[in-house]
Amino acid sequence: MTNYLISGARLADGTTTDLHLHEGRIVDEPVPGAERIDADGLLALPGLVDLHTHLREPGREDAETVRTGTLAAARGGFTAVFAMANTDPVTDDAEKAEYIQLLGRRDGSAQVVPIGAVTKNLDGKELAEMGLMARSEAAVRVFSDDGRCVMDSLLMRRALEWVRPFDGVIAQHSQDAGLAGPGACCHESEISGRLGLGGWPAVAESVIIARDVQLAELTRSRLHVCHISTAEGVEVVRWAKQRGINVTAEVTPHHLLLGTREVEGYDTTFKVNPPLRTDEHIEAVREALADGTIDVVGTDHAPHAAQDKDHAFADARPGMLGLEQALAVVMETMVETGRMDWPTLVERMSTAPARIGRIADQQGQPLVPGSVANLVLVDPSARGTVDREASASMSRNNPYHGRELPDPVVATFWQGRRTFQR
């Protein structure tokens, strides 16, 4: 295994240091024969951790595989991704969770942590074997029916109760299907009327969050709110945290940057759940990410094959790519606007997601001797125009295509191994 000397890197706190990578760890002494990397002018940050990735394997290997999805992750500066359960078959038992972990070990350019389904086959009817998934070698701690909302309140209560003994967390896709018509595919607002598209009202999100935080309080269990996108949802989470309820929340890069205006041309790349919102909501999620009401950025990287996007807007699959531009978008919306400093970015994109997903013994560690060598070298001043054809992902539903953005990731190291270099 190659050892590295990363010389003269600036850390998030502003100090400059040499980093010695030896056999997958950061050590305090120079290692003879190490390959020297000049990091003058570069920032070294802990490897990013994504709590919300769709890898599509097994079942839709034409859209993404563990190999291509984790290549995209490495390119984006990530050293770990949590793989959502809505594959085919669904990750809803111990054997399937171990299989995802195995695929990650075999093909991964980043750590792949399986998320287990809350209900069997995501049907929302019967709880999946969450305890067996937790006890399996995959040691699953995050459970989600993402793609679908756990609508049944009693089932949601039982799920929260069930995961508490083994410190699990229920990650909810908060969207009340009953509050939107069958064809809902964009934010309910002036624009849905004008474009003639069915709308999701903001309250479809916040009513579920309000229910779930109260269930989390009742059960004293952990709730994670996936891809929060509304001012109302943020207000409920703020209230719940003030009450001491054990809730964490996540925002996607696209909900930080993109809005309903993208939908004007009916480009199905911009069809996503929850939908892109209006400026007041974008402002609310930015503010909440800055003040800690929102704990993490999760990409909701959702690759789709062209044949699933080449449809009328109402019929196309929802979802967009996120891994490769996540850091760029957070820099553009949060750091360069002066809302967030680098230590807070590290907390939101590495430390907190590792802690929530209970992999802090492997990921999200500070860049000090003794830590696992997971890190990303960042050029904070580089910019470029996003080209979806240059993506490591197998899919092309990149919502930033043609946009000028920061282009920060210079190199990524996972367990001391270089997984990406520009």
Ligand SMILES: NC(=O)N[C@@H](CC(=O)O)C(=O)O
């Ligand atoms: N975000 C999306 O619009 N789609 C996701 C599912 C989800 O995150 O809800 C997908 O799996 O494609």
Ligand SMILES: [Zn+2]
């Ligand atoms: Zn979702």
Ligand SMILES: [Zn+2]
């Ligand atoms: Zn998702």
